[in-house]
Amino acid sequence: MLKVNHFLFEKILPIVVLIALGASVLTCKRNSRIKPDTGIKIPKIEEVLNSNDPNLIQLLKNVRGSVGRRGAGSKTIWSRKNDYELGLYVSANHVYGLSGWISRTAQFFDPSVENLGIFETSQIPPSTGSISLGNTLTADFPLMHFDISANATNTSLLPAEDFYLGVLDNQRTEQGPLVKHPNHVQISDPLQMYDPNYRTKSARTWNIPMVGEYAIAIGYPQDRANYPNGAVAYGKILSDTESVNRVLALKAVGDTEGDIPYNANVEFFVDAQAIPGMSGGGVFNADGQLLGIMVRASDKKEAPKIIRVVKMSHILHTMLTFYSGLSEANKHKIVPFIRGELNP
Template sequence: MKIKTTLFILSIASGVLFQSCHKKSNQGPDDPPAGKPAVTRIEDVLNGKDQSLINILNKVRGSVGKRGPASKTIWSRKNDYGVGLYISANHIYNISGWSSRNAQFFNLFSENPGIFETSQIPPANGNIALGNTLIADFPLMHFDISPNATNTTILPSEDFYLGVIDNQRIEQGPLPQYPTLVQTAAPLQMYDADNRTKAIQTWATPVAGEKAIAVGYPQDNGNYPNGAVAYGKILSDTEAADIIQKLKAAGDAEGEVPYNPAVEFFVEAQGIAGMSGGGAFNSEGQLLGIMVRASDKEKAPKIIRVVKVVYIKSRMVEFYNGLPETSKSKVKPFISGEL
């Protein structure tokens, strides 16, 4: 079975933006206008007239940043130190970079897997442009990865890991540049106008039929210098299973990847290379999951595969509960608010 296409390596045909394949004659006020591209620049949404969409975007956009050639999403600051616990995709990290394919964690009190290069989040003052400031990024844990998985074939059920962002920042300069050990003395300063990352419930389970807003940083920096927004309906499991058959008929590789309702959900929208690791949020600003794959054939239905936070959390808790007590003490301070 040939499986290809992650948002990280997705090739985009004939231009950058695509029309939505599912226009409705009874458009509501929150629907993208007919004829509008399915992927929009962040600044265009913020300068638009849909105030509800503007409000949602302002709740969540500070949580999504760059990680390598793609994206990462700050899930929570509810931990012992108030640092940022983020989620990104294994294919962004490059799974060959992990020292083991078995689940593992880093003891950030004594190990330093951190990087500055290519790690950015929006400025804490809410400016749209990321500028030249890099922020420290520390992988924290990943979960079991199949021996035969590659960056392009890894399935959504394995395509995620957790990391930490602290307040260490530098300006871009000669490579390489590395942070010191993770700094826990001060909470992460970030743009989070409604304290989404500190809310009682930072995440939610997707509800079929509702709209999701997905935010990421396409590799096409010329057209999307400050990130991009995809906005579309959350499909039911029945609709997603039906879409798989349509993708297969259209010759899209996503038709060969089985839909797993326990792991993922589909958003009826177009994804662009580099949006992997970016977050999908509901209208309350709660994190629903991270983008990992998308259809790419021009005549195929446009869908984005999103790994559910509820699934990621279950894997995190399972891994944590299986650790010896001495190891738990090294991990728990960073994930305590989401256990």
């Protein structure tokens, strides 16, 4: 396990107060629950890469290629352990936008015959390792989402329901003035991505969070002028007791997150904050394993800081439960895209 300097961020940003994934939709084009505060700064990816902590630099290099943009938010490549070596990714339902789903009942899509793919707003870091995303767009296909409460909105959606799975193939195009759609998912060409340690193909691509350990969180803020290459949050994983107490403290100061009970089966808290657009971004441990994705956080500047992270164990359990209930014919349609992660 890498030993990381836990005080690095204090050295980079001596007056940093990290904002959080809050609870408001900014506009119809900016589907986010984050309340922006232009006076708050967090480390840019390039600042961490240029820091003096070689272990943190190496960790960031190992995982940053797995996180990209999705609309006004982020998405995280979970695995390439499937029949086609395509990118199975995870993002937040509120990043996709609930109105984008045909039904709120769990459903899957067969990318081999259904073409719901889009290039627009979909980007991942270049396979060369450059930190600049440039103008290259990546084909993005929804694969499955799970049951969503009938009364949920993009702002009230609870972590237990705030995730979906998609697929990235190797189709690319350059950003242009018009929306572009890819061809059907291409299964003959494995996804080319920046993955120097092959974390997306490792025996264990994900893990459970360990209390007291530090986690690194990566996402792509909506503030592209100041964060063209992504941002990083870093903090300690809180215990269940600490998380319950943090919710009580949030409620005491009138923060939205104080009204949402902590659910230990679904989420964990990181003692850090993020900025608008980082929803759907990945949270990793010091071994580079994916622990979950960011979905919510405290939204008052004076509030105790937290990032709510949906656990990969919950995402996997939900996927397996949905998959096991399908007919054999329907299982056959989607198993090639998820086969490598069916056995936890």
